[in-house]
Amino acid sequence: MRGWTFLLLAVLVAGAVYAAAAAVNNGYVFFAGYVVLQYVVLATAWNLLGGYTGYVNFGIAGFFALAAYTTVALEKLAPLPLPVVILAGGAISGLLGLGMGYLTLRLRGVFFSIATLAMAVVAQTFVVNWNFVGGSAGAFVIRPQFTAWLRIDYIHYLFLLMLGLCVIALATARLIERSRLGDGFAAIRDDELAAEAAGVPTLRLKLIATALSGAFMGMAGAPLPYYVTYLDPPSAFSLSYAVNTIAMPLIGGTAAWPGPLIGALLLATLQQLVTVTISSAVNLLIVGLMLVGFIIIAPRGIIGWFGIGAGLVRKGKRR
Amino acid sequence: MNPPLLDVSGLGKRFGGFVALEAIDLRVTEGERIGLIGPNGSGKSTLVNCLSGTLRNETGQVRFAGRLLDGMAAHQRTRLGLARSFQLPRPFRSLTVAENLQIPIEYVVHARGEGRVDVPARCAELLGLVGLAGRGEELPAGLTQVEMRKLELARAMAAEPRLLIADEAMAGLSHQEVDDILALLLALNDRGVTIIMIEHIMRAVMGFSQRLVVLVAGRKIADGNPEEVIRNPEVERAYLGE
Numbered sequence: 001m002r003g004w005t006f007l008l009l010a011v012l013v014a015g016a017v018y019a020a021a022a023a024v025n026n027g028y029v030f031f032a033g034y035v036v037l038q039y040v041v042l043a044t045a046w047n048l049l050g051g052y053t054g055y056v057n058f059g060i061a062g063f064f065a066l067a068a069y070t071t072v073a074l075e076k077l078a079p080l081p082l083p084v085v086i087l088a089g090g091a092i093s094g095l096l097g098l099g100m101g102y103l104t105l106r107l108r109g110v111f112f113s114i115a116t117l118a119m120a121v122v123a124q125t126f127v128v129n130w131n132f133v134g135g136s137a138g139a140f141v142i143r144p145q146f147t148a149w150l151r152i153d154y155i156h157y158l159f160l161l162m163l164g165l166c167v168i169a170l171a172t173a174r175l176i177e178r179s180r181l182g183d184g185f186a187a188i189r190d191d192e193l194a195a196e197a198a199g200v201p202t203l204r205l206k207l208i209a210t211a212l213s214g215a216f217m218g219m220a221g222a223p224l225p226y227y228v229t230y231l232d233p234p235s236a237f238s239l240s241y242a243v244n245t246i247a248m249p250l251i252g253g254t255a256a257w258p259g260p261l262i263g264a265l266l267l268a269t270l271q272q273l274v275t276v277t278i279s280s281a282v283n284l285l286i287v288g289l290m291l292v293g294f295i296i297i298a299p300r301g302i303i304g305w306f307g308i309g310a311g312l313v314r315k316g317k318r319r
Numbered sequence: 320m321n322p323p324l325l326d327v328s329g330l331g332k333r334f335g336g337f338v339a340l341e342a343i344d345l346r347v348t349e350g351e352r353i354g355l356i357g358p359n360g361s362g363k364s365t366l367v368n369c370l371s372g373t374l375r376n377e378t379g380q381v382r383f384a385g386r387l388l389d390g391m392a393a394h395q396r397t398r399l400g401l402a403r404s405f406q407l408p409r410p411f412r413s414l415t416v417a418e419n420l421q422i423p424i425e426y427v428v429h430a431r432g433e434g435r436v437d438v439p440a441r442c443a444e445l446l447g448l449v450g451l452a453g454r455g456e457e458l459p460a461g462l463t464q465v466e467m468r469k470l471e472l473a474r475a476m477a478a479e480p481r482l483l484i485a486d487e488a489m490a491g492l493s494h495q496e497v498d499d500i501l502a503l504l505l506a507l508n509d510r511g512v513t514i515i516m517i518e519h520i521m522r523a524v525m526g527f528s529q530r531l532v533v534l535v536a537g538r539k540i541a542d543g544n545p546e547e548v549i550r551n552p553e554v555e556r557a558y559l560g561e
Contacts, residue, residue, distance in 0.1 A: 180426070186411065190410075190411035190413050196392070198397065198477075
Protein backbone atom coordinates (compact mmCIF):
# COMPACT_ATOMS: atom_id res chain seq x y z
CA MET A 1 0.00 0.00 0.00
CA ARG A 2 1.37 3.39 -0.96
CA GLY A 3 1.97 6.03 1.70
CA TRP A 4 -0.78 8.33 0.51
CA THR A 5 -3.29 5.47 0.34
CA PHE A 6 -2.39 4.51 3.90
CA LEU A 7 -2.76 8.10 5.06
CA LEU A 8 -6.14 8.43 3.38
CA LEU A 9 -7.30 5.14 4.90
CA ALA A 10 -6.04 6.22 8.34
CA VAL A 11 -7.92 9.53 8.04
CA LEU A 12 -11.09 7.64 7.08
CA VAL A 13 -10.69 5.28 10.06
CA ALA A 14 -10.07 8.28 12.33
CA GLY A 15 -13.21 9.94 10.95
CA ALA A 16 -15.21 6.78 11.63
CA VAL A 17 -13.84 6.62 15.20
CA TYR A 18 -14.88 10.23 15.80
CA ALA A 19 -18.31 9.62 14.30
CA ALA A 20 -18.78 6.51 16.48
CA ALA A 21 -17.74 8.41 19.61
CA ALA A 22 -20.11 11.28 18.73
CA ALA A 23 -22.94 8.80 18.06
CA VAL A 24 -22.67 7.44 21.62
CA ASN A 25 -23.43 11.00 22.78
CA ASN A 26 -21.70 10.56 26.13
CA GLY A 27 -18.98 12.97 27.23
CA TYR A 28 -17.13 10.27 29.10
CA VAL A 29 -16.37 8.43 25.85
CA PHE A 30 -14.37 11.47 24.76
CA PHE A 31 -12.61 11.82 28.13
CA ALA A 32 -11.63 8.14 28.20
CA GLY A 33 -10.95 8.00 24.45
CA TYR A 34 -8.57 10.95 24.69
CA VAL A 35 -6.37 9.03 27.14
CA VAL A 36 -6.36 5.93 24.92
CA LEU A 37 -5.40 8.00 21.87
CA GLN A 38 -2.74 9.87 23.86
CA TYR A 39 -1.17 6.50 24.67
CA VAL A 40 -1.30 5.44 21.01
CA VAL A 41 0.82 8.51 20.18
CA LEU A 42 3.15 7.97 23.16
CA ALA A 43 3.65 4.25 22.45
CA THR A 44 4.29 4.91 18.74
CA ALA A 45 6.73 7.70 19.63
CA TRP A 46 8.58 5.49 22.13
CA ASN A 47 8.81 2.72 19.55
CA LEU A 48 10.57 5.02 17.05
CA LEU A 49 13.57 4.94 19.37
CA GLY A 50 13.07 1.91 21.63
CA GLY A 51 11.61 -0.51 19.11
CA TYR A 52 13.42 0.49 15.93
CA THR A 53 16.91 1.35 17.25
CA GLY A 54 16.86 -0.65 20.51
CA TYR A 55 17.54 2.35 22.77
CA VAL A 56 15.15 2.02 25.73
CA ASN A 57 13.99 5.43 26.90
CA PHE A 58 12.61 5.62 30.46
CA GLY A 59 12.33 9.41 30.40
CA ILE A 60 8.97 9.54 28.62
CA ALA A 61 7.38 11.65 31.35
CA GLY A 62 10.12 14.26 30.88
CA PHE A 63 9.30 14.81 27.18
CA PHE A 64 5.56 14.58 27.80
CA ALA A 65 5.43 16.95 30.77
CA LEU A 66 7.88 19.50 29.42
CA ALA A 67 5.59 20.04 26.43
CA ALA A 68 2.59 20.26 28.79
CA TYR A 69 4.41 22.96 30.73
CA THR A 70 5.30 24.70 27.46
CA THR A 71 1.54 24.95 26.94
CA VAL A 72 1.12 26.46 30.42
CA ALA A 73 3.90 28.97 29.75
CA LEU A 74 2.46 29.92 26.34
CA GLU A 75 -1.02 30.26 27.84
CA LYS A 76 0.40 32.84 30.24
CA LEU A 77 2.64 34.60 27.72
CA ALA A 78 0.61 34.67 24.53
CA PRO A 79 -2.40 32.38 24.10
CA LEU A 80 -2.13 30.69 20.71
CA PRO A 81 -4.37 28.25 18.83
CA LEU A 82 -3.95 24.75 20.26
CA PRO A 83 -2.50 23.19 17.07
CA VAL A 84 0.27 25.83 17.18
CA VAL A 85 0.83 25.09 20.88
CA ILE A 86 1.10 21.38 20.08
CA LEU A 87 3.75 22.13 17.44
CA ALA A 88 5.62 24.34 19.93
CA GLY A 89 5.51 21.57 22.57
CA GLY A 90 6.72 19.08 19.98
CA ALA A 91 9.58 21.39 19.02
CA ILE A 92 10.67 21.85 22.65
CA SER A 93 10.56 18.11 23.39
CA GLY A 94 12.22 17.35 20.05
CA LEU A 95 15.07 19.66 21.03
CA LEU A 96 15.22 17.94 24.41
CA GLY A 97 15.47 14.61 22.56
CA LEU A 98 18.25 15.96 20.38
CA GLY A 99 20.11 17.21 23.47
CA MET A 100 19.60 13.89 25.22
CA GLY A 101 20.94 12.12 22.14
CA TYR A 102 24.09 14.26 22.14
CA LEU A 103 24.67 13.82 25.87
CA THR A 104 24.23 10.05 25.78
CA LEU A 105 26.20 9.30 22.61
CA ARG A 106 28.45 6.74 24.23
CA LEU A 107 25.81 5.12 26.42
CA ARG A 108 24.05 1.91 25.49
CA GLY A 109 21.70 -0.54 27.13
CA VAL A 110 20.82 0.02 30.75
CA PHE A 111 23.22 2.98 31.04
CA PHE A 112 21.29 4.87 28.35
CA SER A 113 18.00 4.00 30.07
CA ILE A 114 19.21 5.29 33.44
CA ALA A 115 20.42 8.50 31.78
CA THR A 116 16.96 9.10 30.26
CA LEU A 117 15.33 8.51 33.64
CA ALA A 118 17.76 11.01 35.17
CA MET A 119 16.84 13.50 32.42
CA ALA A 120 13.16 13.25 33.45
CA VAL A 121 14.11 13.88 37.10
CA VAL A 122 16.17 16.93 36.09
CA ALA A 123 13.26 18.25 33.99
CA GLN A 124 10.88 17.76 36.93
CA THR A 125 13.25 19.57 39.31
CA PHE A 126 13.47 22.42 36.80
CA VAL A 127 9.67 22.74 36.61
CA VAL A 128 9.20 22.45 40.40
CA ASN A 129 11.50 25.46 40.76
CA TRP A 130 9.95 27.48 37.95
CA ASN A 131 7.28 29.56 39.63
CA PHE A 132 6.10 31.12 36.36
CA VAL A 133 4.40 27.82 35.46
CA GLY A 134 3.14 27.22 38.99
CA GLY A 135 6.20 25.54 40.50
CA SER A 136 5.46 22.80 43.01
CA ALA A 137 1.98 24.19 43.66
CA GLY A 138 0.87 23.47 40.10
CA ALA A 139 -1.02 25.60 37.59
CA PHE A 140 -4.65 25.96 36.61
CA VAL A 141 -5.60 26.28 32.97
CA ILE A 142 -9.13 27.25 32.12
CA ARG A 143 -10.57 25.08 29.40
CA PRO A 144 -13.07 26.89 27.20
CA GLN A 145 -16.43 25.16 26.95
CA PHE A 146 -16.46 25.37 23.16
CA THR A 147 -13.83 25.95 20.50
CA ALA A 148 -13.90 29.42 19.00
CA TRP A 149 -14.26 28.41 15.36
CA LEU A 150 -15.69 24.88 15.19
CA ARG A 151 -18.25 25.57 17.95
CA ILE A 152 -17.86 22.02 19.24
CA ASP A 153 -17.39 20.95 22.83
CA TYR A 154 -13.74 21.49 23.79
CA ILE A 155 -13.24 17.87 24.89
CA HIS A 156 -14.47 16.81 21.44
CA TYR A 157 -11.86 19.15 19.99
CA LEU A 158 -9.08 17.67 22.17
CA PHE A 159 -10.19 14.18 21.13
CA LEU A 160 -10.15 15.20 17.48
CA LEU A 161 -6.67 16.72 17.75
CA MET A 162 -5.31 13.60 19.46
CA LEU A 163 -6.93 11.50 16.75
CA GLY A 164 -5.10 13.60 14.16
CA LEU A 165 -1.83 13.15 16.05
CA CYS A 166 -2.39 9.38 16.05
CA VAL A 167 -2.76 9.40 12.26
CA ILE A 168 0.40 11.50 11.82
CA ALA A 169 2.43 9.41 14.30
CA LEU A 170 1.37 6.08 12.77
CA ALA A 171 1.93 7.30 9.20
CA THR A 172 5.39 8.57 10.19
CA ALA A 173 6.29 5.27 11.88
CA ARG A 174 5.13 3.30 8.84
CA LEU A 175 7.03 5.57 6.48
CA ILE A 176 10.23 5.15 8.52
CA GLU A 177 9.86 1.35 8.58
CA ARG A 178 9.71 1.26 4.80
CA SER A 179 12.53 3.70 4.22
CA ARG A 180 16.32 3.59 4.19
CA LEU A 181 16.11 5.29 7.59
CA GLY A 182 14.21 2.30 9.00
CA ASP A 183 16.81 -0.11 7.61
CA GLY A 184 19.52 1.95 9.29
CA PHE A 185 17.60 1.93 12.59
CA ALA A 186 17.27 -1.87 12.36
CA ALA A 187 21.00 -2.21 11.72
CA ILE A 188 21.75 -0.06 14.78
CA ARG A 189 19.37 -2.17 16.90
CA ASP A 190 20.99 -5.43 15.78
CA ASP A 191 24.66 -4.41 15.98
CA GLU A 192 25.79 -0.81 16.16
CA LEU A 193 29.46 -1.54 15.48
CA ALA A 194 28.65 -3.61 12.40
CA ALA A 195 26.17 -0.94 11.26
CA GLU A 196 28.86 1.74 11.40
CA ALA A 197 31.26 -0.55 9.50
CA ALA A 198 28.52 -1.13 6.90
CA GLY A 199 28.40 2.62 6.27
CA VAL A 200 25.44 3.56 8.48
CA PRO A 201 25.98 7.00 10.08
CA THR A 202 24.89 5.69 13.46
CA LEU A 203 25.31 8.95 15.37
CA ARG A 204 23.16 10.94 12.93
CA LEU A 205 20.47 8.26 12.86
CA LYS A 206 20.35 8.02 16.66
CA LEU A 207 19.92 11.79 16.88
CA ILE A 208 17.09 11.66 14.33
CA ALA A 209 15.42 8.91 16.38
CA THR A 210 15.77 10.69 19.74
CA ALA A 211 14.53 13.99 18.30
CA LEU A 212 11.57 12.47 16.43
CA SER A 213 10.57 10.29 19.36
CA GLY A 214 10.84 13.23 21.77
CA ALA A 215 8.86 15.51 19.44
CA PHE A 216 5.92 13.09 19.19
CA MET A 217 5.93 12.53 22.97
CA GLY A 218 5.85 16.29 23.36
CA MET A 219 2.97 16.66 20.92
CA ALA A 220 1.05 14.05 22.94
CA GLY A 221 1.70 16.02 26.14
CA ALA A 222 1.04 19.55 24.89
CA PRO A 223 -2.80 19.43 25.10
CA LEU A 224 -2.69 17.84 28.61
CA PRO A 225 -3.22 21.10 30.59
CA TYR A 226 -6.49 21.68 28.71
CA TYR A 227 -7.55 18.12 29.42
CA VAL A 228 -6.77 18.03 33.17
CA THR A 229 -7.20 21.81 33.74
CA TYR A 230 -4.88 21.55 36.75
CA LEU A 231 -1.29 20.51 36.17
CA ASP A 232 1.20 19.79 38.95
CA PRO A 233 4.68 18.24 38.66
CA PRO A 234 4.00 14.92 40.46
CA SER A 235 1.12 14.03 38.11
CA ALA A 236 2.66 15.49 34.93
CA PHE A 237 5.95 13.67 35.51
CA SER A 238 4.30 10.52 36.86
CA LEU A 239 6.33 7.35 36.34
CA SER A 240 3.13 5.62 35.25
CA TYR A 241 3.46 7.37 31.85
CA ALA A 242 6.80 5.64 31.34
CA VAL A 243 5.59 2.26 32.61
CA ASN A 244 2.47 2.28 30.44
CA THR A 245 4.20 3.66 27.35
CA ILE A 246 6.95 1.04 27.46
CA ALA A 247 4.55 -1.81 28.25
CA MET A 248 2.27 -1.04 25.30
CA PRO A 249 4.75 -1.68 22.46
CA LEU A 250 6.15 -4.67 24.35
CA ILE A 251 2.66 -6.17 24.57
CA GLY A 252 1.66 -5.26 21.02
CA GLY A 253 5.08 -5.92 19.46
CA THR A 254 7.93 -3.54 18.68
CA ALA A 255 8.81 -4.76 15.17
CA ALA A 256 6.22 -2.74 13.27
CA TRP A 257 3.79 0.17 13.65
CA PRO A 258 0.68 -1.99 14.39
CA GLY A 259 2.38 -3.26 17.59
CA PRO A 260 2.29 -0.06 19.65
CA LEU A 261 -1.17 0.72 18.25
CA ILE A 262 -2.62 -2.64 19.32
CA GLY A 263 -0.80 -2.58 22.68
CA ALA A 264 -2.00 0.95 23.46
CA LEU A 265 -5.59 0.28 22.42
CA LEU A 266 -5.69 -2.91 24.47
CA LEU A 267 -3.96 -1.74 27.63
CA ALA A 268 -5.26 1.82 27.80
CA THR A 269 -8.86 0.74 27.09
CA LEU A 270 -8.62 -1.92 29.77
CA GLN A 271 -7.24 0.65 32.21
CA GLN A 272 -10.08 3.05 31.44
CA LEU A 273 -12.64 0.30 31.97
CA VAL A 274 -11.05 -0.76 35.26
CA THR A 275 -10.87 2.88 36.40
CA VAL A 276 -14.66 3.22 36.20
CA THR A 277 -15.58 -0.33 37.28
CA ILE A 278 -13.03 -1.06 40.03
CA SER A 279 -10.37 1.58 40.75
CA SER A 280 -7.55 3.40 38.95
CA ALA A 281 -5.25 1.93 41.63
CA VAL A 282 -5.51 -1.40 39.78
CA ASN A 283 -4.07 0.09 36.58
CA LEU A 284 -0.39 -0.58 37.27
CA LEU A 285 -1.24 -4.08 38.51
CA ILE A 286 -2.86 -4.75 35.12
CA VAL A 287 0.26 -3.53 33.32
CA GLY A 288 2.45 -5.79 35.45
CA LEU A 289 0.28 -8.86 34.99
CA MET A 290 -0.07 -8.33 31.25
CA LEU A 291 3.66 -7.79 30.82
CA VAL A 292 4.48 -10.99 32.71
CA GLY A 293 1.84 -12.88 30.73
CA PHE A 294 3.02 -11.62 27.35
CA ILE A 295 6.69 -12.19 28.12
CA ILE A 296 5.81 -15.83 28.81
CA ILE A 297 3.28 -16.41 26.01
CA ALA A 298 4.35 -13.98 23.28
CA PRO A 299 7.78 -12.46 23.89
CA ARG A 300 7.64 -10.69 20.51
CA GLY A 301 4.24 -9.19 21.31
CA ILE A 302 0.84 -9.75 19.75
CA ILE A 303 1.96 -9.06 16.17
CA GLY A 304 4.95 -11.35 16.63
CA TRP A 305 2.64 -14.06 17.97
CA PHE A 306 0.63 -13.97 14.77
CA GLY A 307 3.79 -14.15 12.68
CA ILE A 308 3.44 -10.63 11.36
CA GLY A 309 5.59 -7.66 12.18
CA ALA A 310 9.02 -7.59 10.62
CA GLY A 311 7.96 -10.00 7.87
CA LEU A 312 4.89 -7.91 7.10
CA VAL A 313 7.03 -4.82 6.93
CA ARG A 314 9.55 -6.52 4.64
CA LYS A 315 6.88 -7.65 2.22
CA GLY A 316 5.53 -4.12 2.08
CA LYS A 317 8.87 -2.57 1.22
CA ARG A 318 9.43 -1.05 -2.17
CA ARG A 319 12.99 -0.98 -3.40
CA MET B 320 55.80 3.86 -8.67
CA ASN B 321 52.08 4.25 -7.90
CA PRO B 322 51.15 6.12 -4.73
CA PRO B 323 50.06 3.70 -1.99
CA LEU B 324 46.34 3.01 -1.51
CA LEU B 325 46.88 2.81 2.23
CA ASP B 326 49.70 4.70 3.89
CA VAL B 327 50.13 4.26 7.63
CA SER B 328 52.93 6.17 9.29
CA GLY B 329 54.02 6.17 12.92
CA LEU B 330 50.65 4.85 14.15
CA GLY B 331 50.43 4.36 17.92
CA LYS B 332 47.68 3.35 20.31
CA ARG B 333 47.69 2.95 24.09
CA PHE B 334 45.10 1.57 26.51
CA GLY B 335 46.03 3.33 29.74
CA GLY B 336 49.61 2.27 30.42
CA PHE B 337 49.51 -0.62 27.93
CA VAL B 338 51.11 0.10 24.58
CA ALA B 339 48.94 -1.75 22.04
CA LEU B 340 50.59 -0.34 18.92
CA GLU B 341 53.84 1.56 18.58
CA ALA B 342 55.10 3.48 15.54
CA ILE B 343 53.52 1.24 12.92
CA ASP B 344 54.43 2.04 9.31
CA LEU B 345 52.62 0.22 6.54
CA ARG B 346 52.20 0.93 2.84
CA VAL B 347 49.75 -1.02 0.74
CA THR B 348 49.51 -0.59 -3.02
CA GLU B 349 46.33 -1.16 -5.02
CA GLY B 350 45.62 -4.81 -5.85
CA GLU B 351 48.04 -6.26 -3.26
CA ARG B 352 47.32 -9.29 -1.08
CA ILE B 353 48.84 -8.80 2.32
CA GLY B 354 48.94 -11.24 5.20
CA LEU B 355 49.08 -9.78 8.69
CA ILE B 356 50.14 -12.21 11.39
CA GLY B 357 51.26 -12.10 14.99
CA PRO B 358 50.71 -13.95 18.27
CA ASN B 359 47.57 -13.28 20.32
CA GLY B 360 47.69 -9.81 21.86
CA SER B 361 50.21 -8.54 19.32
CA GLY B 362 47.88 -5.70 18.24
CA LYS B 363 46.46 -7.04 14.95
CA SER B 364 42.83 -6.36 15.81
CA THR B 365 43.74 -3.00 17.37
CA LEU B 366 45.44 -2.06 14.10
CA VAL B 367 42.34 -3.11 12.14
CA ASN B 368 40.16 -1.08 14.51
CA CYS B 369 42.41 1.97 14.11
CA LEU B 370 42.40 1.67 10.32
CA SER B 371 38.65 1.17 10.08
CA GLY B 372 37.84 3.97 12.52
CA THR B 373 36.42 1.91 15.38
CA LEU B 374 39.33 3.11 17.54
CA ARG B 375 41.21 6.40 17.35
CA ASN B 376 44.99 6.22 17.03
CA GLU B 377 46.81 8.59 19.38
CA THR B 378 49.89 9.10 17.26
CA GLY B 379 50.72 8.80 13.59
CA GLN B 380 48.63 9.17 10.48
CA VAL B 381 46.51 6.98 8.24
CA ARG B 382 46.04 7.99 4.62
CA PHE B 383 43.73 6.16 2.25
CA ALA B 384 43.65 6.94 -1.46
CA GLY B 385 45.48 10.16 -0.66
CA ARG B 386 42.94 11.25 2.00
CA LEU B 387 43.92 11.73 5.61
CA LEU B 388 41.59 9.55 7.71
CA ASP B 389 42.44 10.91 11.17
CA GLY B 390 39.24 11.82 13.06
CA MET B 391 37.04 10.33 10.35
CA ALA B 392 34.15 8.12 11.54
CA ALA B 393 34.06 4.45 10.55
CA HIS B 394 31.09 4.86 8.20
CA GLN B 395 32.88 7.65 6.32
CA ARG B 396 35.93 5.41 5.84
CA THR B 397 33.66 2.68 4.49
CA ARG B 398 32.23 5.19 2.00
CA LEU B 399 35.76 6.06 0.92
CA GLY B 400 36.31 2.40 0.08
CA LEU B 401 37.89 0.90 3.19
CA ALA B 402 35.76 -2.02 4.38
CA ARG B 403 36.31 -4.64 7.03
CA SER B 404 34.87 -7.92 8.16
CA PHE B 405 34.75 -8.92 11.80
CA GLN B 406 36.61 -11.72 13.57
CA LEU B 407 33.34 -12.99 15.05
CA PRO B 408 30.51 -12.66 12.51
CA ARG B 409 28.21 -9.78 13.43
CA PRO B 410 25.18 -10.15 11.14
CA PHE B 411 22.07 -7.98 11.52
CA ARG B 412 20.06 -10.77 13.07
CA SER B 413 16.55 -9.40 12.56
CA LEU B 414 17.22 -8.79 8.85
CA THR B 415 17.34 -11.46 6.15
CA VAL B 416 20.59 -12.39 4.48
CA ALA B 417 19.72 -10.20 1.46
CA GLU B 418 18.69 -7.29 3.71
CA ASN B 419 22.09 -7.56 5.43
CA LEU B 420 23.63 -6.73 2.06
CA GLN B 421 21.10 -3.99 1.32
CA ILE B 422 22.36 -1.88 4.23
CA PRO B 423 25.81 -1.13 2.73
CA ILE B 424 24.30 -0.81 -0.75
CA GLU B 425 21.84 1.82 0.52
CA TYR B 426 24.21 3.63 2.86
CA VAL B 427 27.49 3.38 0.94
CA VAL B 428 26.97 2.72 -2.76
CA HIS B 429 23.92 4.96 -3.15
CA ALA B 430 25.35 7.59 -0.80
CA ARG B 431 28.38 7.98 -3.08
CA GLY B 432 26.04 9.52 -5.60
CA GLU B 433 27.47 7.57 -8.51
CA GLY B 434 24.07 6.28 -9.61
CA ARG B 435 21.73 3.76 -8.07
CA VAL B 436 22.23 0.04 -8.47
CA ASP B 437 19.51 -2.57 -8.83
CA VAL B 438 19.48 -3.72 -5.19
CA PRO B 439 17.91 -7.21 -5.59
CA ALA B 440 20.14 -8.00 -8.58
CA ARG B 441 23.26 -6.80 -6.76
CA CYS B 442 22.35 -8.82 -3.65
CA ALA B 443 21.82 -11.94 -5.78
CA GLU B 444 25.17 -11.35 -7.51
CA LEU B 445 27.01 -11.00 -4.19
CA LEU B 446 25.30 -14.05 -2.71
CA GLY B 447 26.26 -16.04 -5.79
CA LEU B 448 29.85 -14.81 -5.48
CA VAL B 449 30.18 -16.08 -1.89
CA GLY B 450 28.25 -19.31 -2.46
CA LEU B 451 25.03 -18.30 -0.74
CA ALA B 452 22.85 -18.17 -3.85
CA GLY B 453 19.18 -18.71 -3.08
CA ARG B 454 19.62 -18.05 0.66
CA GLY B 455 18.71 -14.36 0.55
CA GLU B 456 15.33 -14.71 2.24
CA GLU B 457 16.67 -16.67 5.24
CA LEU B 458 17.53 -15.12 8.57
CA PRO B 459 21.22 -15.28 9.58
CA ALA B 460 20.32 -17.57 12.51
CA GLY B 461 19.75 -20.37 9.96
CA LEU B 462 23.28 -20.15 8.56
CA THR B 463 26.21 -22.38 9.52
CA GLN B 464 29.43 -20.89 10.87
CA VAL B 465 31.16 -20.88 7.48
CA GLU B 466 28.06 -19.42 5.79
CA MET B 467 28.00 -16.70 8.45
CA ARG B 468 31.63 -15.85 7.57
CA LYS B 469 30.69 -15.73 3.90
CA LEU B 470 27.83 -13.38 4.72
CA GLU B 471 30.28 -11.23 6.67
CA LEU B 472 32.55 -11.02 3.60
CA ALA B 473 29.61 -10.45 1.25
CA ARG B 474 28.39 -7.56 3.41
CA ALA B 475 31.85 -5.99 3.36
CA MET B 476 31.94 -6.49 -0.43
CA ALA B 477 28.49 -4.95 -0.84
CA ALA B 478 30.09 -1.60 0.01
CA GLU B 479 32.22 -2.02 -3.15
CA PRO B 480 35.49 -1.41 -1.31
CA ARG B 481 38.91 -0.76 -2.78
CA LEU B 482 40.51 -2.26 0.31
CA LEU B 483 39.06 -5.12 2.35
CA ILE B 484 40.44 -6.02 5.75
CA ALA B 485 39.44 -9.59 6.57
CA ASP B 486 39.92 -10.10 10.30
CA GLU B 487 40.41 -13.82 11.00
CA ALA B 488 37.73 -14.85 8.52
CA MET B 489 38.82 -18.51 8.83
CA ALA B 490 39.11 -18.91 12.60
CA GLY B 491 37.45 -22.09 13.83
CA LEU B 492 36.68 -23.47 10.37
CA SER B 493 37.43 -26.96 9.03
CA HIS B 494 40.12 -27.68 6.43
CA GLN B 495 37.61 -27.60 3.56
CA GLU B 496 35.90 -24.49 4.89
CA VAL B 497 39.26 -22.69 5.12
CA ASP B 498 39.85 -23.57 1.47
CA ASP B 499 36.41 -22.18 0.58
CA ILE B 500 37.08 -18.84 2.25
CA LEU B 501 40.61 -18.71 0.82
CA ALA B 502 39.27 -19.26 -2.71
CA LEU B 503 36.70 -16.55 -2.07
CA LEU B 504 39.32 -14.02 -0.95
CA LEU B 505 41.49 -14.83 -3.97
CA ALA B 506 38.47 -14.39 -6.25
CA LEU B 507 37.76 -10.99 -4.68
CA ASN B 508 41.38 -9.97 -5.23
CA ASP B 509 41.07 -11.05 -8.86
CA ARG B 510 38.24 -8.54 -9.15
CA GLY B 511 40.69 -5.80 -8.17
CA VAL B 512 40.04 -5.57 -4.43
CA THR B 513 43.13 -5.02 -2.32
CA ILE B 514 43.03 -7.34 0.68
CA ILE B 515 44.72 -7.39 4.06
CA MET B 516 44.13 -10.80 5.61
CA ILE B 517 44.65 -11.25 9.33
CA GLU B 518 45.00 -14.91 10.09
CA HIS B 519 46.55 -17.54 12.34
CA ILE B 520 46.24 -20.44 9.88
CA MET B 521 49.68 -20.39 8.27
CA ARG B 522 48.67 -22.65 5.38
CA ALA B 523 46.09 -20.08 4.35
CA VAL B 524 48.39 -17.12 5.01
CA MET B 525 51.16 -18.57 2.87
CA GLY B 526 48.75 -19.56 0.11
CA PHE B 527 47.23 -16.10 0.01
CA SER B 528 49.85 -13.48 0.76
CA GLN B 529 52.08 -11.71 -1.71
CA ARG B 530 53.55 -9.86 1.25
CA LEU B 531 53.64 -10.77 4.92
CA VAL B 532 53.62 -8.33 7.82
CA VAL B 533 54.35 -9.51 11.36
CA LEU B 534 53.29 -7.72 14.52
CA VAL B 535 54.66 -8.63 17.93
CA ALA B 536 53.80 -6.76 21.14
CA GLY B 537 52.44 -3.81 19.17
CA ARG B 538 55.50 -3.42 16.96
CA LYS B 539 56.04 -4.37 13.33
CA ILE B 540 59.01 -6.73 13.31
CA ALA B 541 58.92 -7.92 9.69
CA ASP B 542 57.44 -6.88 6.35
CA GLY B 543 58.29 -8.56 3.05
CA ASN B 544 58.28 -11.72 0.99
CA PRO B 545 56.35 -14.40 2.93
CA GLU B 546 59.00 -17.11 2.47
CA GLU B 547 61.72 -14.82 3.74
CA VAL B 548 59.64 -13.40 6.57
CA ILE B 549 58.81 -16.77 8.13
CA ARG B 550 62.53 -17.65 8.16
CA ASN B 551 63.33 -14.36 9.89
CA PRO B 552 64.93 -15.31 13.27
CA GLU B 553 62.94 -12.62 15.12
CA VAL B 554 59.67 -14.00 13.72
CA GLU B 555 60.70 -17.56 14.66
CA ARG B 556 61.50 -16.38 18.20
CA ALA B 557 58.13 -14.65 18.46
CA TYR B 558 56.25 -17.77 17.42
CA LEU B 559 58.43 -20.59 18.77
CA GLY B 560 60.22 -18.89 21.66
CA GLU B 561 63.95 -18.80 22.38
